[in-house]
Amino acid sequence: xxxxxxxxxxxxxxxxxxxxxxxxxxxxxxxxxxxxxxxxxxxxxxxxxxxxxxxxxxxxxxxxxxxxxxxxxxxxxxxxxxxxxxxxxxxxxxxxxxxxxxxxxxxxxxxxxxxxxxxxxxxxxxxxxxxxxxxxxxxxxxxxxxxxxxxxxxxxxxxxxxxxxxxxxxxxxxxxxxxxxxxxxxxxxxxxxxxxxxxxxxxxxxxxxxxxxxxxxxxxxxxxxxxxxxxxxxxxxxxxxxxxxxxxxxxxxxxxxxxxxxxxxxxxxxxxxxxxxxxxxxxxxxxxxxx
Amino acid sequence: xxxxxxxxxxxxxxxxxxxxxxxxxxxxxxxxxxxxxxxxxxxxxxxxxxxxxxxxxxxxxxxxxxxxxxxxxxxxxxxxxxxxxxxxxxxxxxxxxxxxxxxxxxxxxxxxxxxxxxxxxxxxxxxxxxxxxxxxxxxxxxxxxxxxxxxxxxxxxxxxxxxxxxxxxxxxxxxxxxxxxxxxxxxxxxxxxxxxxxxxxxxxxxxxxxxxxxxxxxxxxxxxxxxxxxxxxxxxxxxxxxxxxxxxxxxxxxxxxxxxxxxxxxxxxxxxxxxxxxxxxxxxxxxxxxxxxxxxxxxxxxxxxxxxxxxxxxxxxxxxxxxxxxxxxxxxxxxxxxxxxxxxxxxxxxxxxxxxxxxxxxxxxxxxxxxxxxxxxxxxxxxxxxxxxxxxxxxxxxxxx
Numbered sequence: 001x002x003x004x005x006x007x008x009x010x011x012x013x014x015x016x017x018x019x020x021x022x023x024x025x026x027x028x029x030x031x032x033x034x035x036x037x038x039x040x041x042x043x044x045x046x047x048x049x050x051x052x053x054x055x056x057x058x059x060x061x062x063x064x065x066x067x068x069x070x071x072x073x074x075x076x077x078x079x080x081x082x083x084x085x086x087x088x089x090x091x092x093x094x095x096x097x098x099x100x101x102x103x104x105x106x107x108x109x110x111x112x113x114x115x116x117x118x119x120x121x122x123x124x125x126x127x128x129x130x131x132x133x134x135x136x137x138x139x140x141x142x143x144x145x146x147x148x149x150x151x152x153x154x155x156x157x158x159x160x161x162x163x164x165x166x167x168x169x170x171x172x173x174x175x176x177x178x179x180x181x182x183x184x185x186x187x188x189x190x191x192x193x194x195x196x197x198x199x200x201x202x203x204x205x206x207x208x209x210x211x212x213x214x215x216x217x218x219x220x221x222x223x224x225x226x227x228x229x230x231x232x233x234x235x236x237x238x239x240x241x242x243x244x245x246x247x248x249x250x251x252x253x254x255x256x257x258x259x260x261x262x263x264x265x266x267x268x269x270x271x272x273x274x275x276x277x278x279x280x281x282x283x284x285x286x287x288x289x290x291x
Numbered sequence: 292x293x294x295x296x297x298x299x300x301x302x303x304x305x306x307x308x309x310x311x312x313x314x315x316x317x318x319x320x321x322x323x324x325x326x327x328x329x330x331x332x333x334x335x336x337x338x339x340x341x342x343x344x345x346x347x348x349x350x351x352x353x354x355x356x357x358x359x360x361x362x363x364x365x366x367x368x369x370x371x372x373x374x375x376x377x378x379x380x381x382x383x384x385x386x387x388x389x390x391x392x393x394x395x396x397x398x399x400x401x402x403x404x405x406x407x408x409x410x411x412x413x414x415x416x417x418x419x420x421x422x423x424x425x426x427x428x429x430x431x432x433x434x435x436x437x438x439x440x441x442x443x444x445x446x447x448x449x450x451x452x453x454x455x456x457x458x459x460x461x462x463x464x465x466x467x468x469x470x471x472x473x474x475x476x477x478x479x480x481x482x483x484x485x486x487x488x489x490x491x492x493x494x495x496x497x498x499x500x501x502x503x504x505x506x507x508x509x510x511x512x513x514x515x516x517x518x519x520x521x522x523x524x525x526x527x528x529x530x531x532x533x534x535x536x537x538x539x540x541x542x543x544x545x546x547x548x549x550x551x552x553x554x555x556x557x558x559x560x561x562x563x564x565x566x567x568x569x570x571x572x573x574x575x576x577x578x579x580x581x582x583x584x585x586x587x588x589x590x591x592x593x594x595x596x597x598x599x600x601x602x603x604x605x606x607x608x609x610x611x612x613x614x615x616x617x618x619x620x621x622x623x624x625x626x627x628x629x630x631x632x633x634x635x636x637x638x639x640x641x642x643x644x645x646x647x648x649x650x651x652x653x654x655x656x657x658x659x660x661x662x663x664x665x666x667x668x669x670x671x672x673x674x675x676x677x678x679x680x681x682x683x684x685x686x687x688x689x690x691x692x
Contacts, residue, residue: 125535129534130532131542150532151532151533151534154475154532154533154534154669154672154673155532155673156670156673156674240477240478240662240666241666242478242665242666242669242670243533243666243669243670243672243673244666244667244669244670244674244681244684245666246670256659256662257659259364259365260364260658260659260661260662261658261659262390262658263659
């Protein structure tokens with residue numbers, strides 16, 4: 001009886017999930033094994049995508065400037081964006097903890113998170129503009145004129161890093177908020193005990209704060225990796241993956257295959273690859289939630 | 292007293308309800324058609340009078356919705372697969388209409404074939420059937436300049452290639468600014484100027500063969516255009532690095548640049564169109580003309596009215612109203628020059644004098660070629676020394692005949 005009633009309650013959400021999640025996902029996987037004429041081609045679409053210079057360009061990576069291929073660009077996103085946004089988030093959360101009026105600064109940092117990504121993309125475009133960019137103005141103040149006089153998004157050497165740094169500005173608010181919540185959960189007694197033992201501020205940070213922030217760090221790392229793998233909107237608006245595909249990413253490549261080249265099967269293969277890549281962090285989150 | 296008032300109120304409301312219901316049922320049914328187009332802001336305001344006239348003439352209601360072609364390319368496939376459509380008349384790329392013709396109404400019987408400029412209908416024709424109705428279009432006549440700016444610095448419109456190069460040199464050295472503004476966005480402004488170079492130096496015949504794929508981007512004649520004409524100018528710093536095209540338009544108007552290659556729609560985007568002058572690359576005989584095309588989806592609930600509307604919009608009356616509003620050039624040959632506003636008339640005259648008009652290269656091919664072409668040109672603009680790699684990359688996605 002109980003089992004039956006559970007089923008009845010589950011049914012509506014299961015039906016919705018089946019129509020809007022399970023069926024499209026399975027259909028995408030199905031599509032990825034066929035060619036445009038509907039002929040079964042096995043893993044051919046995957047080989048095509050992975051062997052394409054658009055996805056991995058070893059002729060240029062790592063010694064020449066981008067384009068290095070979308071997969072490598074996504075990896076660079078993770079390598080640069082993840083530590084930067086994580087460390088900055090931690091820094092702001094710790095530094096702004098006991099400062100008067102810090103909520104205004106925190107609000108400003110969090111602005112990037114609440115802003116629509118499309119607006120964020122446009123902001124990035126302007127942030128690195130040679131005439132009106134705030135980053136360029138800063139560089140000019142520091143005397144780095146050769147870099148300040150370039151619109152970063154127009155140059156293959158800088159467009160990838162411009163989108164990543166813009167992404168850091170957008171995402172830092174997220175890690176800061178998570179760290180702030182985690183910091184407030186650390187009992188004051190620990191610090192008081194450390195004070196009695198004569199611990200310095202640095203010792204307290206490395207021996208109390210940092211270890212107790214581990215669960216929060218895991219959440220930020222997983223969520224950030226997911227964000228970096230799926231990144232699309234800000235790249236689409238800021239550079240459209242260019243110039244010369246130098247800032248292109250997997251999600252944008254998938255979009256181009258589907259809606260520009262009308263190659264839905266190859267686009268499906270990229271979608272499956274992206275899903276597989278995001279599956280690891282997603283499983284970790286699911287497991288943590290169950291625990 | 293109160294009771295009498297309440298009864299009177301009840302009677303009045305009953306009569307009013309009856310009267311309204313009778314009116315609704317007695318009135319002839321006026322179907323509401325949805326027109327989807329790309330024009331927003333001032334461009335939309337200039338398009339609405341055309342639709343208003345159509346409403347009166349055809350006895351229909353029209354709802355205008357703004358969607359860019361890029362957005363439609365995402366929405367329409369799923370809608371069509373479900374046998375539905377978000378609009379009854381939709382403006383879209385010609386290549387997209389051709390490729391998706393299984394969802395499109397054949398308009399062959401309603402299009403007056405002999406009333407359009409040569410080459411206009413070819414872009415939406417497959418196996419003798421016409422799937423798209425041409426509306427008005429935009430021409431890409433050459434480099435725009437401010438007449439007052441040229442006067443101030445004593446600059447002259449060039450008549451030969453050498454004069455053109457000297458003009459750029461003079462602007463750079465004497466005026467002290469980068470001569471040509473390079474518009475960016477998704478990348479099409481760079482493709483426009485590149486196409487103009489190809490048309491001027493390789494000719495319309497080769498240009499058309501580039502579209503069909505008979506001539507490749509790596510063929511010697513195309514390489515020559517890049518190596519000898521475009522790339523030296525880029526290397527000399529005569530073109531700016533690409534910047535968002537509306538932002539750089541303002542800078543150009545404020546005299547931070549002297550020349551700007553743009554389509555005829557620029558006349559509607561500057562404060563004083565009377566101060567606008569334009570010249571092509573000396574020796575150019577053919578120009579790119581980009582008509583806007585519309586189609587009627589098979590899944591329209593008002594198919595008959597939608598076809599009539601497409602016929603009206605692509606017809607002489609529809610195009611004439613649009614041309615009078617400004618910023619548009621008719622694709623029909625029976626729209627007289629006298630109806631154009633002065634600045635558009637100058638552009639229309641260039642078009643009439645041209646030996647040939649051709650369709651936009653990247654718009655005609657479309658698909659992945661288009662985005663790659665735009666993106667590679669953005670790369671070329673900042674790294675002209677890699678022009679051969681750029682041409683190879685473009686050739687790799689160029690369709691084969």
